[in-house]
Amino acid sequence: MQNDTPLYQLDPTNRFTHRTQDYDAYRPTYPSAAIDAILEDITPQTVADIGAGTGISSRLLADRNLKVWAVEPNAAMRATGSKQPNITAWEGTAEQTGLADNSMDLVTSFQAFHWFKHNDALPELQRILKPNGRLAVVWNNRDRTDEFTKRYGQVLQSVSSKPVGLGRLSDATPIRQTNPYFTNLREISIPHQQALTLEALIGLANSRSYTPQQGAAKDLLHHRLAELHRAFANNAGIAYLQYQANIFLADPA
Incomplete structure (x- = not known):
């Protein structure tokens, strides 16, 4: 049964x-192609990558000569x-970024938006965006129509007592619903795959926040x-895991 506790209450930090x-x-x-879609028809210089983690997405953005x-x-x-010279590691949260008003051409969130307290995050993200800026929310979602990918997910669930967030990882409802902060929501889906040795498959599983870290x-x-x-x-x-990169773009209202 899906736990309905808001994810921001489950110690995402x-x-x-x-x-x-x-x-x-x-x-x-x-x-x-996902980065291409985010940057289509705009020429940003400044980007706030919110919930950047270890910088996987930040490095892709920096590779496009963005600050x-x-x-x-x-x-x-x-x-x-x-690290890269045009990446600044910044201590902050989606709800309190610490960035200046109207300072960003683009705000992104890769694989993190579901952890935010959206009632506080959406006004904060709008605050730091320039009026003609763009919000991009992205998830890599496993394609469960592929047998190997489906069975990988089943293995994770079979040994994880608290599979936090499963089924809620691509929910753009807080943006989709009528709100005073963002408008003009559109969605793009791009398939891709990840090549995995056994070591990499195990490492990927170990990176999940809910998989066991010790013992039997x-x-x-x-x-x-x-x-x-x-x-x-x-x-x-x-072996190849199959994904859909689901990209949600919106404009500040």
Whole structure:
């Protein structure tokens, strides 16, 4: 049964503290076409990447010659991952970014929007955006029509006593609903895949905030992942998880 507790009440700031290395090394990136879609018809210079984590998305934005404020409340996440000169690691939250009024051409959130307290975050994100700016909310969602991808999710659920957030990871309802902060919502979906060795598959599972980190449950998780990988890997030892990058774009009202 799905837990209806709001995700912002489930310690989103600290729950990834001990998973930062696996998160940075094994979480999927985003397809170049997703960044193209976010930047279509605009020429931003300043970007606030909210809930930036270890900077996976911030680096993609910086690669497009954008000046990025990687806003992240977790110190361990901010400190992990390679840095780039045009990325500023910034301590802040979606509800209190600490950034100046109308200072950003673009505000993004990759794989983090579901953790926000939306009643406070939406006005804050509008506050820091320039009037002609853009909000982009993005999730990598596993494509459960693919057998390997579906079974990977089933393995995670089978060994996780509290699968936090499952089923709520691509919910743009707070933007979709009538609100005084953002308008003109549109959605783009881009398929892509992640090539995984067994080591990478296990690392990806370990990066989830709800998977066991020790003991018999962790051993069982790794055993079941090894069985799954063996069943689907090609001759080069690679199995492919399938994703949809779901992108939601909106304009400040």
